[in-house]
Amino acid sequence: MRSPQCQRTVNMAAFRAGLLARALVNGKGQRISNVIFGARAASGVSKDMLPGPYPKNATEWAAAAKKYNLRPEDYQPYPNDGRGFGDYPMLPNKSQQERDPFYQWDHPDLRRNWGEPIHWEFDMFTRNRVDTSPSPVDWATMCKTLLGFIGFMLLMFGLGEVFPSYQPVAPKQYPYNNLYLENGGDPEKEPETVKHYEI
Amino acid sequence: MAEYKEAPLATRPKTLDPAEYYNLSPEYRRAEEERAALRTRLKRQYQLQLNNPHRKELIEDPALTRWTYARISNVYPNFRPTARTSLVGGLFGVAPLFLLYFILKSNRDTKEQKMKDGTYERPFSLSY
DSSP: OOOHHHHHHHHHHHHHHHHHHHHHHTOTTOOHHHHHHOSSOOOSSOGGGSOOSOOOSHHHHHHHHHHTTOOTTTOOBOOOSSBSOTTOBOOOOOOGGGSOTTSOOSBTTTTBOTTOOOOTTTTTSSTTSOOOOOOSSOHHHHHHHHHHHHHHHHHHHHHHHHSOOOOOOOOOOOHHHHHTTTTTOOSSSOOOOOOOOOO | OTTOOOOTTSOOOGGGOGGGTSSOOHHHHHHHHHHHHHHHHHHHHHHHHHTOTTOOSOOOOHHHHHHHHHHHTSTGGGBOOOHHHHHHHIIIIIHHHHHHHHHHHHHHHHHHHHHHHTOOOOTTOOOO
């Protein structure tokens, strides 16, 4: 029984040979480099292993599930509403922090095995970022508490602006007729008397 | 195992889930066995590559390649203008352009007018 890698290389060689034959047969519309050298460099993954459009029938569904290393019953693509997901599987929105810390992952820091289908928002769900672990209180209570506190503080600060309460103050009073000479008043002229008191 | 209580702020591990122990249907067991078979096949592939003494290059992960491809090169080919996508595009792509233009223009026009009238009060003047 061939190993998967050996099988894939054989498939790729057959794929390229078929493509070259097809390019030679209908040369119209093919670039000259395609005809001479074959389709393109077969490095890395081949085209059928990459994501594609939303699966339209049962065969495409099964092929897509196999491509993503999922069971056809487990494979559920995103709904086909034109947002650009294609046939990428919709995995549960669980962060990596929720995964078992004591299992022997292939990549222990990411808590992920090699070849396992990656969540669309994987870079958000790493252990440094968003965490969907259960919280001591549920989300609704947390939201209500936070918004209630912020709302209350805003209300009180607003009321404090409208109805200020502080020690009574008056404008500063200066002697010598409001510092007439210091403010550049003419020494010859008599300043008008300034009284800061009432008798 | 039934009396196991989860650690606070942690999910219950799948192996300690009571649904894995009581009232198992054959379909559930078959499904779990298939998933385990897939997992072990992948693990075997990875370990063979990892412990291969003649390996000189990085082990590439096709799942990672697919993820990158899906997020970057596969979005536009599967884009379709629907009510929702058009609304989102209009709201985040088109409206800010016009909104920002009008806001900034009117703000700067009022400031310019105030400066001409001499009523402009500089909010953060430091040295003079």
